[in-house]
Amino acid sequence: MRLINTNDGRFEEFISNDIPSYTILSHTWEDGEKKIDMTCWIAKKDGYQYAWVDTGCIDKSSSAELAEAIKSMYQWYQQSSVCYVFLSDLPPPRVAPLEIALSRCRWFARGWTLQELIAPANVVFFNGEWKDRATKKR
Template identity: 35%
Template sequence: MYDLDPAGTVVKLQKFCKAARDAGHHWAWSDTCCIDRPDVVEFDVSHHSMFIWYHRSALIIVYLSDVPSSSKSGALANSAWNTRAWSIPELLAPKVIIFYQADWTLYLDDRSRNHKEPVSIIQELEHSTGLNARALLAFRPGMRDAEEKLQWASTRVTARDEDVAYSLFGIFGIHIPIIYGEGRQKALGRLLTGDHSPFGRHHGP
């Protein structure tokens, strides 16, 4: 990795691996390059496993490419990362998370071993995401409070409409097929009913 020319995405991966190594870890996994997206089976498995992988990880590193060094409190809330639907499981699942700024310095120069500990960062996340501190610190997946969980993702940015629902697989603790093209409403309907059919539930004869 470190022998590669430091250009483009390679630089990010090199910095990511260094941050993981400096934190005392010998192995690192990045969704930037560790998912073979053209492989339909691997892509599906990765989508459904992401929450569990995040939860079981020793550390989640979040790179805020649009947050400059020496930023003030509030920069994380305004980051593009904080607008994406897929950021919700990245934030809720892990026990330990560290935020890095664009130059790979620690957000707010906070040297805590876990950025879920400083009150200032938790309050910033609470205000910007609508998630309460209890969920941020000790979230448990499940169908309970479904409406509130849907609201977490409803206004967030996704590459595809269906990802509003698919990003919540781990949040709801549910496994349904990924069917791009079914549309946002059908995907959300299947998420809430646990329906594995691409056509939705059918009632009557």
């Protein structure tokens, strides 16, 4: 598993039983992404040295690595210390109540959402301004 060191932004490779605690990001794909930087900044602030973000941690040019990532995804979310869900289309609280705005987010229409919602024990939902709006804990 390849993780991002939140202190220096470098990738580090870990073997199956030697994986440190890490945060993981769930998001929708968009142009001009700054999600890796923000995920690492929040993870570091929360006391985590490592983070996993699909846009950086999976080598999509390697079909073997991509196949392994797809096969392992549920387990990676399940073993994460916390999952950060970035909802770029979730407005700030002053614009719309959470109960209404959350259900309108395109994140809920993606194919991966269910596993990324149920696999991690701890989930923090961030709005488009990277402000935490809700949590889910098991």
